[in-house]
Each structure stands twice: as C-alpha cells, then as structure tokens.
Amino acid sequence: MNTLENRPWRVMLPWEQADEGCFDVDVIAPDAEKASLAAATKMLEADTGAEFDSEEDRDKWIRGRAEAALLVSDLRKDALQDLRNILAVELGLDTETDGAPEICWNALKALARLHRHHLLAKQPAECDRLAYRITRSDGDGAVTHAGSLHSIHAAVREARSHGGAYALSFL
Secondary structure, three states: OOOOOOEEEEEEEEOOOOOOOEEEEEEEEOOHHHHHHHHHHHHHHHOOOOOOOOHHHHHHHHHHHHHOOOEEEEHHHHHHHHHHHHHHHHHOOOOOOOOOOOOOHHHHHHHHHHOHHHHOOOOHHHOOOEEEEEEEEEOOEEEEEEEEEOOHHHHHHHHHHOOOEEEEEEO
C-alpha cells in the first residue's frame, strides 16, 4: 500500500468579497489537490457570512474555490530550492539550477535531527563548539587527540594537517 506523506503547502485563492483580494493560507496535505480543498475549507470557515442551502452546495463552493487556486506551492520543495541557492557556494555547487543535483530531503532531515541542539540554539552565540576526537595511525601505534571547534570542516582540516591515516569521531 503506497500512501502519500502529508507535507506543508501554501495556497492562494481568489477572495470574492467587496474588497476582493486573495486568501493566503498554509495547510498540511498529501498533494496539491487536497491542499487546495483544505485551503478552500479554511476560507469558508473564515467567511462568517457564507450560508448554503444544502451540504451539496457547500461542497460545490469548496470545489469551485479549490479549482480557482492562484497558487499551490509545495513549501518543502521551495525550501530545498532556496536552501540549495543559499548554500551553493558552501557546497561548491554551480549557481545554475537546471539539471543540477538537488538537496535530498531525507538527508537534510537526518542532519537536522542530528544537530537539533545546534539548529535550535536560543542565540547564535550560544552554539556549542563541536567536540571531536582524531585517532591517527602512525608507525608507533595509534595516537589520539581530542578538541572542539565550531565546524566539521575545521576538524577535518586539523586531522589532515597531521598527515597519514586518521579516523575522525564526533562526540
């Protein structure tokens, strides 16, 4: 059985009132169609003056608003594209996105869970230093060095600077 995973969507529907405009709302749904229907339902709930003769008329109104959606945007996909653009230089990626590798959502989730305490620090200055241990294999046996830095890249650079084979562990 293949079920779709719920994810966040931003939906913009035309708001047909005296002042016109749009109804913009974020919803959680498995696909764009269900996101539009959920947004139209929320729009109806926000419209205190809406009255219908029957449940069928109400459902027809919701379907009509959903079909008239001006925008149905997958926020996860948008965030991954934005993040790729922001991190292009850091990751050594070309700034052109056509045909370029995408950021993997599952890998990003795993990193976020692993470094949750760093990502959710109250103040940027409160980010903890990253503790690590380098074990080098020299001709005289294993030599261990431990320390802490603010980035993984700095720990890797330090490990490589000693030369020879090494194992890098983060504590």
